Amino acid sequence: MRKLTLFISLLFINYSLSQEIKIKRFSIATNVNYSFASGNNFLNKAYNDGIGVDIEGLFNIHKNFFIGIKFQENDIKLTSPEYIGNFYNPKISSYYVLIGYRNFVKSNKIYFEHKIGFGDKKITNTSDISGYSIKGNSFEIGSRINFGLKYQINFYFGIDANFTKYDVKVVEKYKTFYNRSTQFLPVLGFKLQLGRAIKPLKVKLKE
Numbered sequence: 001m002r003k004l005t006l007f008i009s010l011l012f013i014n015y016s017l018s019q020e021i022k023i024k025r026f027s028i029a030t031n032v033n034y035s036f037a038s039g040n041n042f043l044n045k046a047y048n049d050g051i052g053v054d055i056e057g058l059f060n061i062h063k064n065f066f067i068g069i070k071f072q073e074n075d076i077k078l079t080s081p082e083y084i085g086n087f088y089n090p091k092i093s094s095y096y097v098l099i100g101y102r103n104f105v106k107s108n109k110i111y112f113e114h115k116i117g118f119g120d121k122k123i124t125n126t127s128d129i130s131g132y133s134i135k136g137n138s139f140e141i142g143s144r145i146n147f148g149l150k151y152q153i154n155f156y157f158g159i160d161a162n163f164t165k166y167d168v169k170v171v172e173k174y175k176t177f178y179n180r181s182t183q184f185l186p187v188l189g190f191k192l193q194l195g196r197a198i199k200p201l202k203v204k205l206k207e
Contacts, residue, residue, distance in 0.1 A: 023064075023102075024152065024193035029056040031189020033160070035074045035092075043076075043123075043181040046083035047090070050076035054187065056098070060198055068098040070117060088127040094162070095119045096140055113144040113156070121164045136166035136179075144187070152193040160185045 033052045037044035052074030060066045072094040078087065100115030117140040124133040142160035149155055161184050168178040 023060055024197055025060055025195035027058045027060070027066075027154075027191050027193050029058065029156075029189055029191040030054065031156070031187045033072070033074070033185040033187045035076070035183050035185045038182045038184060039180075040177065041181045042083050042178050043183070046078060046080045046087075047076040048079050050074045050092075052092070052185070054189070058098070064102050064104075066098075066100050066102070066115075068100075068115075070094075070096040070098055070119075072096070087123075087125050087132075089125070091124050091126050092121065093124065094121045094138060096138070102146075109148050111146050113146060113158075114142070116141050117162075121162070121166075123166075134166050134168055136164045138162050138164040142187075146191065154191040154193070155189075156191060157186070157188045160187060 031054050033054055034049065035052055036049040037047070052072060054070060054072045056068055056070045058066045058068035072092075074092040076090055076092065078084070078090070081087075096117030096119035098115050098117045100113060102111045102113040104111040117138075119138050119140070120135065121138040122133050122135050140160055140162040142158060144156045144158035146154045146156040161182065164181050164183075166179045166181070168175075170178050
């Protein structure tokens, strides 16, 4: 109950202090994330949750629509080597092409951002001199809530989920366990708006 009250209070404070948001042609975002795997797969069974960073570059192509690119990196720790062997100190690197949509609340102080991404993911064994890695194709969906601050800076938080198919050479019975993974990543960060301002499409809310 206390955590819920604190969360609601933080939302109210952020809303009260928020400035009217003017979307510019470009924006650069960076955030920290906390990644945790889900399901019956090697990433969930063999490793602990990890902390990472994201960097996004977005181009607003038409009012509320945008495209962009994203780089993401996470460090996780091996806890159960029986599932993956000597794959110690792995680093997860991901690259995505993004497309998304944002809609504003009535005050224009807050907007919601929804996106999907397609890209590649690589898990590299940093303790191995050869730099052996596991590679795969990844699909991501995510949502953010953004608050306007001064100097064209937005504060945001949200959650992403990515679904990855790897190319690990194993026998048929273990393919699902080693070739697929699902990760959820709560995020917290800042966004800087750059360039010429564009007029957003407002969503009309019922009174």
